[in-house]
Amino acid sequence: MAVKALMRAGDVPGLPVVCIDSGEDVAEIRDVIYDGAEHKLHGFTLNKRGLLAGRLKQVLLIENCTAIGADAVMINTVANLTAQEEAGDVVSPKNAVHVIGNRVMSANGSDLGEIIGVVIETDGEPSAVGYEVKKADSKETRFIPITEQMTISGENLLVPAELEPFITNDLAGFGASVATYRSGQLRGE
Amino acid sequence: MSQSFRAADGRKVIAKTTAEEIGKVKSFVVDTTASHVTAIQIGGRGGKAELVDWANVNAFGDDAVIVEGADVARAPDEREKEAVKGDIRARGTRVLTTAGYDVGKVHDVMFDGGTGEIVGMMVGKKTLVPADRMRSLGSYALIIDAPTEA
Numbered sequence: 001m002a003v004k005a006l007m008r009a010g011d012v013p014g015l016p017v018v019c020i021d022s023g024e025d026v027a028e029i030r031d032v033i034y035d036g037a038e039h040k041l042h043g044f045t046l047n048k049r050g051l052l053a054g055r056l057k058q059v060l061l062i063e064n065c066t067a068i069g070a071d072a073v074m075i076n077t078v079a080n081l082t083a084q085e086e087a088g089d090v091v092s093p094k095n096a097v098h099v100i101g102n103r104v105m106s107a108n109g110s111d112l113g114e115i116i117g118v119v120i121e122t123d124g125e126p127s128a129v130g131y132e133v134k135k136a137d138s139k140e141t142r143f144i145p146i147t148e149q150m151t152i153s154g155e156n157l158l159v160p161a162e163l164e165p166f167i168t169n170d171l172a173g174f175g176a177s178v179a180t181y182r183s184g185q186l187r188g189e
Numbered sequence: 190m191s192q193s194f195r196a197a198d199g200r201k202v203i204a205k206t207t208a209e210e211i212g213k214v215k216s217f218v219v220d221t222t223a224s225h226v227t228a229i230q231i232g233g234r235g236g237k238a239e240l241v242d243w244a245n246v247n248a249f250g251d252d253a254v255i256v257e258g259a260d261v262a263r264a265p266d267e268r269e270k271e272a273v274k275g276d277i278r279a280r281g282t283r284v285l286t287t288a289g290y291d292v293g294k295v296h297d298v299m300f301d302g303g304t305g306e307i308v309g310m311m312v313g314k315k316t317l318v319p320a321d322r323m324r325s326l327g328s329y330a331l332i333i334d335a336p337t338e339a
Contacts, residue, residue: 005288016329020287022221023327067335069289074332122289 007068008132009034009041009118017046017060017081018072025049026078027056034118034128036097036154039146041120041128044073046081059087068122097154104133104144108161111135112144115157119143131157142169190302192249194280202231205247206258212239214254217298218265218272219279219307223326226305228269229254231262240265249302271328279326284312287324288335295331 009032017027027046034041043065046056058081066074075081104112113133121129134141144159144167151158200214215232218240219225228240245261246254256262265272272278282295297311309319310331324332 015289018285018289018329018332019327020324020332023285023325023330023332025327025329067288069286069291071291072285072289072330074285074287074289 005069005122006129007070007120007122009120009128012044012068012073012120015068016049016072018074019076019078020066020074021077024078025072026075027058027060027081028053029060029073030055032118033059034099036099036102036152039128039150039152041118041126043087056081057084058082059084061087062126065126068120068126097152099131099152099157102152102155102157104131104157104159106159106161106164110164112159112164112167113138113142116141140169142167190249190251191299191308192251192302193297193299195297197249197254201253202229202241203253203255204257204259204261205255209259211256211259211262216272216278218269219298219326221325221327223279223310223323223331224307224320226300226307228265230265230272238265238270239263240269243305246305249305279310279331282326283330284310284318285330285332286335287332290335292333 013029013031015029016025017029018025028049030045030047033043033045041062043059043061045059048054048056061082064075064080066076099118100115102115104115106112113135115131116134117132118128119130119132120126128146130143130145132141132143147163149160194217197214201210202212202214204211212231214229216230217226218228220227226243228242231239231241239262241256241261245257247257248255279295279298284292284295286292293313295310295312296314298307299309300307307320309317312318318333322334324334
């Protein structure tokens with residue numbers, strides 16, 4: 001069963017970070033570190049576990065994540081967390097560009113909506129695969145795959161016109177695939 | 190002989206040297222790799238938790254657990270205290286796969302009554318997860334291998 005596991009990056013904050021070697025929850029995802037200019041997911045900032053617990057000084061880089069599931073972000077061991085100083089530029093990129101709120105324009109000049117979220121693929125090494133966009137006059141959101149040919153300014157995201165046929169509104173399939181995946185996991189398929 | 194945590198609840202614990210009942214099986218302590226029962230918690234003799242190391246169990250039978258003597262019962266150490274308080278008990282613990290999916294809670298644990306080796310756990314009431322898929326048991330979750338994609 002090869003279901004591509006997709007997730008909204010916005011759903012990751014709040015998930016516990018759990019060590020595979022100990023079964024302990026060592027942190028909680030605070031926010032997503034995302035480089036809009038490169039369309040690249042770098043990792044996550046962290047909170048301590050527990051109600052009213054403060055910010056953790058460590059970050060979780062994406063290459064140290066074993067998996068991002070619907071219920072937890074898995075790491076091999078607590079040593080996979082990185083001190084913020086060591087993570088350097090990744091945590092505060094010099095060319096930071098706002099992604100959420102950008103207007104998506106196709107190269108032929110049509111307005112495709114506004115970016116309201118980032119979609120990540122969680123199979124294998126987690127990476128950003130698309131943007132969720134919404135038109136002002138529509139309740140429906142749609143998904144645009146990320147390509148290298150995109151250009152982002154902080155106000156507009158310009159996408160190639162050839163991309164338009166690949167824009168989907170298949171949100172229902174997303175939820176169903178998570179459910180199927182979940183029961184498949186338990187059955188050992 | 191295969192045993193289960195659920196079925197062993199309340200089973201008599203008898204000292205071999207005196208033939209006295211020293212208490213009843215209350216709970217189990219499992220190692221962090223979820224591969225062995227390391228101790229049995231005995232209840233029924235006052236308020237304090239007492240443990241008997243698996244090494245001091247002479248026989249884990251269907252009707253009674255035979256231990257060497259009444260003096261093998263001891264107080265729990267730090268990690269075991271958590272187990273005794275219920276933080277690291279296997280039963281009722283949430284089960285997470287290495288892919289980060291919650292697949293249920295541990296309903297029961299099957300182990301070999303001769304060696305104390307854990308052979309599998311019931312996740313929910315219907316699914317038996319074999320021991321070779323288990324990675325670790327902590328206060329947050331039992332971690333099991335995510336299925337490899339076919």
